[in-house]
Amino acid sequence: MRHRSTVVAFLVLAVILGACSSGSESGPGPSPTGSPSPTISGSPIPEPAIVVTSPAPGDQVSSPVRIQGDADVFEATVSIDILDSAGNRIVRTFTTATCGTGCRGTFSKAVRFTVDTTQPGTIQVYESSAQDGTPINVVDIPVTLVA
Secondary structure, three states: OHHHHHHHHHHHHHHHHHHHOOOOOOOOOEOOOOOEOOOOOOOOOOOOOEEEEEOOOOOEEOOOEEEEEEEOOHHHEEEEEEEOOOOOEEEEEEEEOOOOOOOOEEEEEEEOOOOOOOEEEEEEEEEEOOOOOOEEEEEEEEEEEOO
16 A cells, blocks of 8 residues: 555656646746747837827817827827818818927817818828828827818
């Protein structure tokens, strides 16, 4: 009987040691190359260059509409277009965030527009490329433009 207990203890120990050295890792640690394994839980998720907090998608907006949010854009310049239901630009303007080019700043601007009838529209908030002025980091907010 004592021999059987020794064999059982030996088998349990072998299973535990085998699980610990099987090469299967239970979490982040050195990879076979010696460099750390990437971790998802500890990696920050990059924030978009422009975040619009108001108006919200689907809002009904009347003139003037207050457009606000935060941004990290070139020279803190935040461009704003309002498009009508046909996609035609009816307003083009800009505002300046409180910080830019490497830091986040807030922005807020009341923008006037005119439409003949209440209709779907889009508020576009974007950064103009420092290279050629084309819109980059575009945020489209679908809204209803109230006449």
